[in-house]
Amino acid sequence: xxxxxxxxxxxxxxxxxxxxxxxxxxxxxxxxxxxxxxxxxxxxxxxxxxxxxxxxxxxxxxxxxxxxxxxxxxxxxxxxxx
Amino acid sequence: xxxxxxxxxxxxxxxxxxxxxxxxxxxxxxxxxxxxxxxxxxxxxxxxxxxxxxxxxxxxxxxxxxxxxxxxxxxxxxxxxxxxxxxxxxxxxxxxxxxxxxxxxxxxxxxxxxxxxxxxxxxxxxxxxxxxxxxxxxxx
Numbered sequence: 001x002x003x004x005x006x007x008x009x010x011x012x013x014x015x016x017x018x019x020x021x022x023x024x025x026x027x028x029x030x031x032x033x034x035x036x037x038x039x040x041x042x043x044x045x046x047x048x049x050x051x052x053x054x055x056x057x058x059x060x061x062x063x064x065x066x067x068x069x070x071x072x073x074x075x076x077x078x079x080x081x082x
Numbered sequence: 083x084x085x086x087x088x089x090x091x092x093x094x095x096x097x098x099x100x101x102x103x104x105x106x107x108x109x110x111x112x113x114x115x116x117x118x119x120x121x122x123x124x125x126x127x128x129x130x131x132x133x134x135x136x137x138x139x140x141x142x143x144x145x146x147x148x149x150x151x152x153x154x155x156x157x158x159x160x161x162x163x164x165x166x167x168x169x170x171x172x173x174x175x176x177x178x179x180x181x182x183x184x185x186x187x188x189x190x191x192x193x194x195x196x197x198x199x200x201x202x203x204x205x206x207x208x209x210x211x212x213x214x215x216x217x218x219x220x221x222x
Contacts (some may be wrong), residue, residue, distance in 0.1 A: 024191055025145035032194045035142065036201065039135040043205040045126045047212040050221050055128075 037066030105217035112213040113160025113171040118207045119213030130211045138175045139202035143183075150174065150183030169203030169210075188205070 027035070045059025104123070112119025117133030120126075151164040168174050177183055187193050214219040 024147040024189070025142065025195075026191050027142075027146065027194060029190070029194075032198075036139075036198065039139050040201065040205060042131050042135045043208055046131060047208045066110075 033070050034067070037063055037070070043064060092167065100218065105159040105214055107139065108213045108217045109210055111210075112210045113169075113206065114170050115169070116202075116209065119210065120216070123213070123216050125216065132205075135168065136202050136206045136209070137173065139198050140170055140177075143195040143202060144177070145197030146195030146198065147185050147189070148183055148197075148199045149185055149187055149192070150177045150199060152178075163200055166200035169172045169205075169207040170199070171203075171206060174203065 041059045042065035044062045045057075046056045049055045049058045108119040108123060111122055115133070115184060116136035117129040117131070118179075120129030151160055151167045153164055154160050170177075184194065185200065187196060212221070
C-alpha cells in the first residue's frame with residue numbers, strides 16, 4: 001500500500017515536472033467555452049449559408065445557442081449534483 | 083406498383099463538374115493554410131475570418147499546453163483526436179516538425195487546449211468543404 005502510494009506520487013511528480021506549466025495559458029471553463037463558441041460560430045456562419053446577411057444571422061444564432069445551451073447544461077448539472 | 087421510381091435523372095446537376103483544377107487547388111490550399119482556399123477564390127472577408135478563427139484556436143490550444151495527437155492504433159478517442167488534429171493541415175505539420183504539443187495532459191487547461199486543437203482541425207475541414215462548394219459553383 002505504501003509502495004503503491006509512493007509510486008503514484010513519483011509518477012505524478014514526474015508528470016508535473018515534465019510539463020512547463022508556468023507558461024501555460026490558464027482560462028476558466030466559462031471563458032474557454034465562450035471563445036470556443038465565438039470561433040466555431042464564425043466558421044459555421046460562413047460555411048452553412050450563402051448570403052452574407054444570412055451568414056451573420058446564422059453565426060449569431062449559433063453563438064447564442066452555444067451560450068444558451070451551455071448555461072442550461074450548467075444549471076442541469078448543478079441540480080443533478082445536489 | 084408501389085416501387086415506382088420517383089427520382090428523375092434529368093434533375094441532377096449536370097453542369098456541376100465534381101472536380102476541376104480550381105477545386106483541386108482550392109481544396110489543397112484550404113487544407114494546408116486555413117482560409118487560403120477562400121482567398122484564392124477572391125472571398126477575402128470569409129477567408130480572413132476563417133484564417134483568424136482556425137489559427138487563433140490552434141494557437142490558444144498550444145498556449146494552454148494542449149496535446150497534438152500522433153498517428154496511433156490505440157484508444158479510439160486518441161485515433162479520433164488524430165483525425166481531428168490532422169484537419170488543421172499545415173498547422174498540424176508545423177506542430178509536428180517543431181515537436182509542439184508533446185505533453186502529458188496534467189491540468190484542466192491542458193485538456194481545454196487539446197480540445198481547441200482538435201476543433202481547430204475540424205473547423206478547417208468544414209471550411210475545406212465550403213471551399214469545394216464554391217469552386218464547383220454550388221455556392222456563391
